[in-house]
Amino acid sequence: MENSAIIKINDLVKSFPMGKTHFTALRDINLTIGRGEFTGLVGPSGSGKTTLLNIVGSLDTPTSGEAWVLDHSVGRLSARQSAQLRKEELGFIFQSYNLLVVHTVYENVEFPLLLLKIGAPERKKMVMDALEWVGLTDKVRSKPPQLSGGECQRVAIARAMVKKPSLVLADEPTANLDAANSHHILKTMVNLNRELNTTFLFATHDEKVIKYLRRKIYLLDGKIDKISEQEQT
Amino acid sequence: MKTAFKLAYRNLIGAGLRTWLNVIVLSFSFVVIIWLKGILMGWDYQAKSDMTNWEIGGGQYWHESYDPYDPFTLAESHSIIPQQFSDEIEQGDMVPVLMVQGTIYPQGRMQSITIKGIDPDQDLFLLPTHQLDTATDAVPAIIGAAMAESLQLDRSDHVTLRWRDARGTFDATDIVITDIFSSNVPSVEAAQVYIPLAILREMTMMQGEATLLTFRDPEAERPAVQGWVHKPKEVLTASVDRMIKTKTAGQSVFYTILLLLAMLAIFDTQVLSIFRRQKEIGTYIALGYTRREVVGLFTVEGAMHSIFAAVVGALYGLPFLAWQAEVGWTIPMDAGDFGMAMAQTLYPVYSAGLVISTVLIVVVITTVVSYWPSRKIAKMNPTEALRGRIQ
Known part of the structure; x- marks a missing residue:
């Protein structure tokens, strides 16, 4: 596996104003994540894993230090450049799926391709391929309210993967799923990671997810507590 | 987008x-x-x-003294029709109207009116002036429906008409209502009695005179004429x-x-x-x-x-x-x-x-x-x- 750095974080600090003082959510974060990794930010609630994931996803900016994502310093990007990075290179999977409820499964998965202005025939093929990866080709016309939680998360994975991004950021992707669905979803992501060499970065405290991670970055009170690597189970 | x-x-x-x-x-x-x-x-x-169709045609020439909002100007608002309009009038493309103040006495009541003399053969207005070309024992006249209703006049009714001639002398005669017309233009109907132009000229001793000259063609070039004010259609419909x-x-x-x-x-x-x-x-x-x-x-x-x-x-x-x-x-x-x-x-x-x-x-x-x-x-x-x- 090619292991060139896709994420490089140097002395990152993130604090939020809280009344007259500041709350520091992340401090002294130094981290490198290579291409093709299947890595998780692990820690209890409030440890700063979602904040770090948001900064890597260029949805937020560091207070100090630098976060390099695909050779872009997130804190220095303009709103347009930041959006461009997310549009072209990043895929997001959220705990509560964040599907567009009035759109069909097909339209949800098609959405990132519309933003990339990909032509209709190619778009259709890419959407159907993505739905095939997650086993939902029979649900193209369904709308999210008609799907189970597991199916919704599979749609979200298809939407994140359809444009074959370099990096997928998954924030507690199994938190709303039962064990069987969680394993199904995680296996799907492991397969996509292997087949497409897409880097996956999770934020989780779910043991089911942790079992699948090849590298675990433990966060505690906004700091990296330890990093452990293990072979995939 | x-x-x-x-x-x-x-x-x-x-x-x-x-x-x-x-x-x-x-x-x-x-x-x-x-x-x-x-x-x-x-x-x-x-x-x-x-x-x-009922009042202004393609535009008008007004006698320079004529003011539609001041009835007292009517006594002065008449003069001989300029020679240059003779052909147009002859061809029926211009209709002269002579206006004189008068009074009618329907059923013993008194009503101030404007007497309008108009050519019975004109076809520029929708006014049924052909009904003025009627042989009767009195002066044939047409009036509007609104006035007929308010004065309780009907076709064939006789009513006394009084006016002043060019010398200021009062005179009176009977008119007979030969037709009552209905239009959507109140200013054509309100307090107005239409009689043949020739008879009004004779009654008032104003031979060859008019107050208004209405022409058919709004597009034609209209020269300035001394003693008359040109009123284009757009001005009249303003x-x-x-x-x-x-x-x-x-x-x-x-x-x-x-x-x-x-x-x-x-x-x-x-x-x-x-x-x-x-x-x-x-x-x-x-x-x-x-x-x-x-x-x-x-x-x-x-x-x-x-x-x-x-x-x-x-x-x-x-x-x-x-x-x-x-x-x-x-x-x-x-x-x-x-x-x-x-x-x-x-x-x-x-x-x-x-x-x-x-x-x-x-x-x-x-x-x-x-x-x-x-x-x-x-x-x-x-x-x-x-x-x-x-x-």
Whole structure:
């Protein structure tokens, strides 16, 4: 596996104003994540894993230090450049799926391709391929309210993967799923990671997810507590 | 932009009943505004057409002393018709009218009137002047229906007419009502008695004289003539334009209220959307939209209500408007009471300009109203929005 750095974080600090003082959510974060990794930010609630994931996803900016994502310093990007990075290179999977409820499964998965202005025939093929990866080709016309939680998360994975991004950021992707669905979803992501060499970065405290991670970055009170690597189970 | 339109379309269709309720309210505004404006345009067209046919033709020359708002000027407002108009009068393309103040005494009552001498053979006006070419024991006269009703006069009735001749001497004779006509132009009917021009000239000793000269062709070059004032058709119909303008301003209040109601619905939907769809807004940003582009998407979404409304409005509005243009709208009270050129039934007239301008105005207003609350998105924190937290 090619292991060139896709994420490089140097002395990152993130604090939020809280009344007259500041709350520091992340401090002294130094981290490198290579291409093709299947890595998780692990820690209890409030440890700063979602904040770090948001900064890597260029949805937020560091207070100090630098976060390099695909050779872009997130804190220095303009709103347009930041959006461009997310549009072209990043895929997001959220705990509560964040599907567009009035759109069909097909339209949800098609959405990132519309933003990339990909032509209709190619778009259709890419959407159907993505739905095939997650086993939902029979649900193209369904709308999210008609799907189970597991199916919704599979749609979200298809939407994140359809444009074959370099990096997928998954924030507690199994938190709303039962064990069987969680394993199904995680296996799907492991397969996509292997087949497409897409880097996956999770934020989780779910043991089911942790079992699948090849590298675990433990966060505690906004700091990296330890990093452990293990072979995939 | 194309993507924004596509997404906005999907979002609106997906929103179902909420969208269609707004669209129906807005489409109603479209149809009512076009109909009301059409009625005004129809009224304007009809009033000018009636004035042309009954009173002003293609324009007039007024005797320089004539002032329609001052009856005392009538005594001086007459002179010999200039020689240069002889041919036009001969061909029937110009009609001279002599006007004299007079009094009639119907059933013992006294009524001041204007006696108008007009050629019975004229065909420039719709006035039934051929009824003046009747051999009777008294001077044949025609009057308007409104005056006939107020004075309780009928066809064949005799009534005494008194006037002053050119020397200021009073004289009187009987007239017989040979016809009663009905027009939509009150100024043609009110307190006016039409008798043959030749007889009036003889009665007043004003041979070859006139007060007004009405010509048929509004386009022909009209020279300045000493002692006479040229009044082009646009000047003579300016009062109609002013009246329609006043009415339009009055009606604008009604449109504004109607539009406000529709815009309130759109505004309300937008505000609610921004609060209820925070997660969706966050998702758009996560997937690669800038906040400005999300503002654009929500604005297009709101503005698209007006496009849908135009289509829905066309579905039921076109047959309705076409039917109205055919059967007209009959005013539920007597149009004669309004004291202005107005038919009892008004036929709306629609122009492409009217439809396009109405659609444009509604689309622009809807876009502004949609943009206004959407600006809040530009200040949203995307990470908070993704969690659906109200900001």
